[in-house]
Amino acid sequence: xxxxxxxxxxxxxxxxxxxxxxxxxxxxxxxxxxxxxxxxxxxxxxxxxxxxxxxxxxxxxxxxxxxxxxxxxxxxxxxxxxxxxxxxxxxxxxxxxxxxxxxxxxxxxxxxxxxxxxxxxxxxxxxxxxxxxxxxxxxxxxxxxxxxxxxxxxxxxxxxxxxxxxxxxxxxxxxxxxxxxxxxxxxxxxxxxxxxxxxxxxxxxxxxxxxxxxxxxxxxxxxxxxxxxxxxxxxxxxxxxxxxxxxxxxxxxxxxxxxxxxxxxxxxxxxxxxxxxxxxxxxxxxxxxxxxxxxxxxxxxxxxxxxxxxxxxxxxxxxxxxxxxxxxxxxxxxxxxxxxxxxxxxxxxxxxxxxxxxxxxxxxxxxxxxxxxxxxxxxxxxxxxxxxxxxxxxxxxxxxxxxxxxxxxxxxxxxxxxxxxxxxxxxxxxxxxxxxxxxxxxxxxxxxxxxxxxxxxxxxxxxxxxxxxxxxxxxxxxxxxxxxxxxxxxxxxxxxxxxxxxxxxxxxxxxxxxxxxxxxxxxxxxxxxxxxxxxxxxxxxxxxxxxxxxxxxxxxxxxxxxxxxxxxxxxxxxxxxxxxxxxxxxxxxxxxxxxxxxxxxxxxxxxxxxxxxxxxxxxxxxxxxxxxxxxxxxxxxxxxxxxxxxxxxxxxxxxxxxxxxxxxxxxxxxxxxxxxxxxxxxxxxxxxxxxxxxxxxxxxxxxxxxxxxxxxxx
Ligand code: IVH
Numbered sequence: 001x002x003x004x005x006x007x008x009x010x011x012x013x014x015x016x017x018x019x020x021x022x023x024x025x026x027x028x029x030x031x032x033x034x035x036x037x038x039x040x041x042x043x044x045x046x047x048x049x050x051x052x053x054x055x056x057x058x059x060x061x062x063x064x065x066x067x068x069x070x071x072x073x074x075x076x077x078x079x080x081x082x083x084x085x086x087x088x089x090x091x092x093x094x095x096x097x098x099x100x101x102x103x104x105x106x107x108x109x110x111x112x113x114x115x116x117x118x119x120x121x122x123x124x125x126x127x128x129x130x131x132x133x134x135x136x137x138x139x140x141x142x143x144x145x146x147x148x149x150x151x152x153x154x155x156x157x158x159x160x161x162x163x164x165x166x167x168x169x170x171x172x173x174x175x176x177x178x179x180x181x182x183x184x185x186x187x188x189x190x191x192x193x194x195x196x197x198x199x200x201x202x203x204x205x206x207x208x209x210x211x212x213x214x215x216x217x218x219x220x221x222x223x224x225x226x227x228x229x230x231x232x233x234x235x236x237x238x239x240x241x242x243x244x245x246x247x248x249x250x251x252x253x254x255x256x257x258x259x260x261x262x263x264x265x266x267x268x269x270x271x272x273x274x275x276x277x278x279x280x281x282x283x284x285x286x287x288x289x290x291x292x293x294x295x296x297x298x299x300x301x302x303x304x305x306x307x308x309x310x311x312x313x314x315x316x317x318x319x320x321x322x323x324x325x326x327x328x329x330x331x332x333x334x335x336x337x338x339x340x341x342x343x344x345x346x347x348x349x350x351x352x353x354x355x356x357x358x359x360x361x362x363x364x365x366x367x368x369x370x371x372x373x374x375x376x377x378x379x380x381x382x383x384x385x386x387x388x389x390x391x392x393x394x395x396x397x398x399x400x401x402x403x404x405x406x407x408x409x410x411x412x413x414x415x416x417x418x419x420x421x422x423x424x425x426x427x428x429x430x431x432x433x434x435x436x437x438x439x440x441x442x443x444x445x446x447x448x449x450x451x452x453x454x455x456x457x458x459x460x461x462x463x464x465x466x467x468x469x470x471x472x473x474x475x476x477x478x479x480x481x482x483x484x485x486x487x488x489x490x491x492x493x494x495x496x497x498x499x500x501x502x503x504x505x506x507x508x509x510x511x512x513x514x515x516x517x518x519x520x521x522x523x524x525x526x527x528x529x530x531x532x533x534x535x536x537x538x539x540x541x542x543x544x545x546x547x548x549x550x551x552x553x554x555x556x557x558x559x560x561x562x563x564x565x566x567x568x569x570x571x572x573x574x575x576x577x578x579x580x581x582x583x584x585x586x587x588x589x590x591x592x593x594x595x596x597x598x599x600x601x602x603x604x605x606x607x608x609x610x611x612x613x614x615x616x617x618x619x620x621x622x623x624x625x626x627x628x629x630x631x632x633x634x635x636x637x638x639x640x641x642x643x644x645x646x647x648x649x650x651x652x653x654x655x656x657x658x659x660x661x662x663x664x665x666x667x668x669x670x671x672x673x674x675x676x677x678x679x680x681x682x683x684x685x686x687x688x689x690x691x692x693x694x695x696x697x698x699x700x701x702x703x704x705x706x707x708x709x710x711x712x713x714x
Pocket of ligand 1: 131133134169
């Protein structure tokens with residue numbers, strides 16, 4: 001059996017030695033960088049007799065450190081499961097007889113809620129505190145909670161509501177006289193960061209309530225990023241040569257705290273409401289949790305659609321397991337379920353402890369965690385030179401997918417986890433998507449393991465690896481490194497860039513290793529002879545491949561710019577730059593003086609690009625070889641929406657209005673605000689109102705986003 005909840009065994013084996021105490025105290029400081037990841041099974045000092053207070057002090061400091069990393073920096077070092085195990089251990093120690101003074105009562109067993117406030121935002125006091133939830137990790141713990149509530153209420157026929165536990169950031173949204181006036185994060189529970197501007201960008205969050213609202217209502221919910229959006233944003237990150245986001249929850253939290261609401265809008269956060277804070281004035285507030293869900297729907301707010309109801313512990317458990325099975329299909333990240341007494345009178349009778357209501361509990365799904373052998377750590381060289389260490393694992397299946405490799409992100413991530421080659425390691429899927437190596441299984445460690453020394457030289461070119469102070473990433477700075485060159489050529493040939501069909505990684509590797517190609521410009525110097533017996537290119541198709549390369553000279557300008565692998569320039573940015581330059585010729589060396597440091601380029605990725613002579617040489621090379629990308633004007637004249645006037649109304653499922661506008665304009669269309677007889681097309685999304693009706697009455701063609709996308713590629 002694989003230990004999915006190793007903390008339990010760890011707790012049982014826990015001992016404290018005097019020698020370990022020194023280490024414990026040393027580790028308790030805030031700035032340590034050693035083996036402090038506290039993965040439950042990571043090598044924890046073996047400890048004999050028990051000055052449990054020292055462990056208690058360390059646990060409190062360690063939990064505070066992880067709270068800081070999670071809530072403030074959105075950069076957790078350990079998995080939720082590992083964090084929860086620390087908290088559970090702390091709770092057990094606090095309840096132990098020796099620590100009676102700090103023990104908590106039966107229903108008051110929840111530690112502090114952390115503090116997500118991050119500076120740069122106005123701190124605002126909640127009208128009613130935002131509480132946390134007591135947690136259960138096993139069916140038995142959940143049943144014990146239900147029994148406790150039944151005992152306290154004297155009833156075994158309570159109505160229960162079981163909801164998904166959304167994995168995002170708690171939010172309190174205040175509507176005054178039906179208008180959205182404030183959105184505040186939980187903060188320390190009493191006051192949080194005012195993030196109204198960012199929350200207001202969330203599609204589907206109405207600025208006003210329709211009717212039946214009291215003068216003041218604080219709605220409680222969660223801001224999160226759904227899986228589709230997470231995937232889209234990561235494609236964009238990859239395109240820009242940036243390391244991917246690892247977890248939807250952290251991305252949601254990081255996004256909510258951006259000081260750039262345009263970027264927040266572009267990222268497309270989601271929100272859901274599942275609770276109430278303050279409710280002032282009439283009408284009276286809902287009397288059950290189910291009535292609250294109905295009210296949220298009546299107010300056209302995003303609510304919990306997937307909740308279930310139950311009456312007995314058996315029915316509750318059945319609902320929990322059903323939600324766990326449905327989890328992958330829900331489309332948003334969840335880390336458990338929340339079981340709530342439905343009746344508000346019952347809720348009030350039970351009351352709240354210092355930090356959590358006594359009428360609700362969060363049951364956390366066990367992480368799907370498997371253990372496997374870490375065979376090796378290899379280094380991947382990216383097209384911009386970023387070196388990513390990768391765990392090479394004995395193949396295992398998690399959640400139906402075979403996993404053999406997992407990114408280890410950077411050198412620190414390996415050190416923190418104290419991963420050694422040959423270790424048995426726990427592997428989980430972060431946010432159900434990306435495999436992560438949580439940490440080593442210390443109980444399986446033998447003397448045969450070898451610590452990993454981060455190489456000082458690039459595996460592809462032997463060049464010196466560089467890690468700048470204050471940066472987590474290590475880079476190969478040799479621009480001619482064959483590892484980087486291969487990735488750059490692969491990127492240039494990819495369908496989203498120049499789109500050279502038939503030029504795949506095997507042929508590219510052979511061309512680069514055979515020194516026939518060092519830059520993308522060299523592709524245009526190839527003759528069909530050069531491609532014979534190269535990689536997987538058959539002799540019969542060498543001519544066709546040359547033809548494809550030739551055709552790519554006329555690729556669209558945004559694609560060509562994207563294909564240049566300029567750090568920080570993904571597809572969206574490439575389109576913007578293409579629009580403002582409209583041709584590649586202005587980037588030639590002849591314009592170097594004009595391009596060095598004009599204000600419009602300051603602090604943009606192009607500032608760094610134009611500061612390097614070799615980039616001008618590349619552009620000149622491309623131009624002299626006849627690369628003449630289609631300009632925006634040419635595109636607009638010949639684009640699929642050329643000459644069409646388009647109106648966008650309502651929220652589109654994945655594009656923001658600005659993005660849709662950009663696509664339409666790139667295809668030659670013009671976007672206007674009002675629908676008139678001169679409008680050719682109306683693109684509609686959720687919440688479309690009067691403009692849609694107007695379009696219908698004028699008989700104008702109406703498209704949804706999917707139809708628009710099709711039209712753009714015609
Ligand atoms: S009710 C009085 N319901 O989980 C506490 N919370 O770990 C109100 N969460 O602070 C919380 N989904 O941020 C509730 N369906 C749900 C939830 C939910 C996610 C979050 C919330 C809470 C945290 C506790």
